[in-house]
Amino acid sequence: MSESQSILKLYGTxxxxxxxxxxxxxxxxxxxxxxxAVDMMGKEHKQDAYLAKQPFGQIPYLDDNGFTLxxxxxxxxxxxxxxxxxxxxxxxxxSDIKAVSIFEQAINIEQADFDPNASGLTMQKLFLPMRGGKxxxxxxxxxxxxxxxxxxxxxxxxxxxxYLSGDEISLADLFALPYGTKVEICYPDFFHDSxxxxxxxxxxxxxNRQSWKRVLVEAE
Amino acid sequence: xxxxxxxIHGAKLSPxxxxxxxxxxxxxxxxxxxxxxxxxxxxxxxAWLEVHPFGQVPYLEEDDFKLYESRAISRYLxxxxxxxxxxxxxxxADLKAMALVDQFISVEMSNFFPSARGITREAIFAPRLxxxxxxxxxxxxxxxxxxxxxxxxxxxxxxxYLGGKEIGLADLYCLALGTRTESAFPxxxxxxxxxxxxxxxxxxxTRPSWKRVLEETK
Numbered sequence: 001m002s003e004s005q006s007i008l009k010l011y012g013t014x015x016x017x018x019x020x021x022x023x024x025x026x027x028x029x030x031x032x033x034x035x036x037a038v039d040m041m042g043k044e045h046k047q048d049a050y051l052a053k054q055p056f057g058q059i060p061y062l063d064d065n066g067f068t069l070x071x072x073x074x075x076x077x078x079x080x081x082x083x084x085x086x087x088x089x090x091x092x093x094x095s096d097i098k099a100v101s102i103f104e105q106a107i108n109i110e111q112a113d114f115d116p117n118a119s120g121l122t123m124q125k126l127f128l129p130m131r132g133g134k135x136x137x138x139x140x141x142x143x144x145x146x147x148x149x150x151x152x153x154x155x156x157x158x159x160x161x162x163y164l165s166g167d168e169i170s171l172a173d174l175f176a177l178p179y180g181t182k183v184e185i186c187y188p189d190f191f192h193d194s195x196x197x198x199x200x201x202x203x204x205x206x207x208n209r210q211s212w213k214r215v216l217v218e219a220e
Numbered sequence: 221x222x223x224x225x226x227x228i229h230g231a232k233l234s235p236x237x238x239x240x241x242x243x244x245x246x247x248x249x250x251x252x253x254x255x256x257x258x259x260x261x262x263x264x265x266x267a268w269l270e271v272h273p274f275g276q277v278p279y280l281e282e283d284d285f286k287l288y289e290s291r292a293i294s295r296y297l298x299x300x301x302x303x304x305x306x307x308x309x310x311x312x313a314d315l316k317a318m319a320l321v322d323q324f325i326s327v328e329m330s331n332f333f334p335s336a337r338g339i340t341r342e343a344i345f346a347p348r349l350x351x352x353x354x355x356x357x358x359x360x361x362x363x364x365x366x367x368x369x370x371x372x373x374x375x376x377x378x379x380x381y382l383g384g385k386e387i388g389l390a391d392l393y394c395l396a397l398g399t400r401t402e403s404a405f406p407x408x409x410x411x412x413x414x415x416x417x418x419x420x421x422x423x424x425x426t427r428p429s430w431k432r433v434l435e436e437t438k
Contacts, residue, residue, distance in 0.1 A: 051374060078316075082315055104289070
């Protein structure tokens with residue numbers, strides 16, 4: 001841990017996809033996180049004390065020396081902004097307005113064009129059955145087909161550049177890891193379709209990073 | 221107003237296009253809306269896909285610079301024109317203030333947009349495009365949104381807007397789908413159990429910039 005780092009407390013669990021998103025970014029930035037367990041089974045996240053910190057009753061939220069922040073992608077951006085000079089460079093230079101806007105475009109691509117189908121697919125195929133519910137096959141097919149179509153868009157982007165915002169990795173690529181990994185668990189060759197060689201190259205590059213491997217080990 | 225005209229390739233009926241327009245007007249910018257020819261599937265043409273790999277609207281054209289994703293375009297305009305019109309972003313050096321902006325933009329994207337878009341699709345787009353409303357899906361989206369609005373009520377009990385004391389980008393991002401949602405469910409933002417949501421919705425939906433967008437995209 002770097003001398004100047006305050007203790008970053010992340011309230012959540014090691015297995016939650018949104019907590020994993022924060023963890024992978026923290027590890028890329030060579031930061032230590034103190035994971036403060038939230039008792040999901042005991043509905044701690046729905047109690048008033050929790051709702052005062054995270055008004056939607058979701059995990060995670062961050063406490064940085066009394067400054068609390070929720071929404072995993074916002075937490076990730078905050079820690080990347082706060083520690084620009086250590087670990088992997090994950091943000092563009094603030095003075096380069098065009099690079100910043102292309103980065104914002106990539107951030108939106110992940111949240112608008114990847115996350116909805118990837119998380120929807122995961123809910124139907126993995127989470128619902130795990131919780132004793134039933135897969136809605138029609139919804140599942142919608143998400144599978146939808147994600148494939150979106151990956152055609154990713155292929156167009158990644159045929160011209162290595163990562164979503166350019167030739168360097170950024171937060172946008174890392175944000176796709178938690179649900180992308182779940183998709184791969186459900187459909188092992190999803191990102192290895194021969195019609196999308198650049199998606200394959202990109203997915204293999206980001207999913208093999210040490211930071212992500214560490215997050216997965218901690219979730220076991 | 222500046223003389224520069226900002227070219228937005230989009231469509232009048234597109235919520236994302238309206239989002240960019242309302243932000244542009246808050247920033248006192250001139251907009252030239254260039255209509256995408258949906259009937260001819262222009263947005264799926266090879267030329268369009270070169271610019272917008274997902275075949276959607278809108279995109280911004282500034283000389284040879286093109287940008288898509290309505291929130292990225294909006295943020296770009298708010299950043300570039302920070303010194304005119306409504307202040308929509310804090311000083312970028314203020315990390316905590318910027319983090320809160322990102323938090324509430326993410327709130328809009330994950331806790332408002334999905335159910336508001338679902339309502340819009342089922343209640344408005346499906347019938348208009350010759351399809352059918354799925355009443356079960358519509359009911360689910362409505363109850364999802366109501367539950368999320370409990371979270372909005374908690375937030376807005378402590379601050380005037382998602383942007384804090386003053387309106388911000390996250391508030392403006394709620395307008396396009398929020399307006400359509402309200403047309404399907406007129407009381408959804410006027411629940412007596414959520415007085416702060418009602419106050420907030422009334423404040424943002426009556427802004428002159430939004431009224432102008434609605435007038436121009438009729």
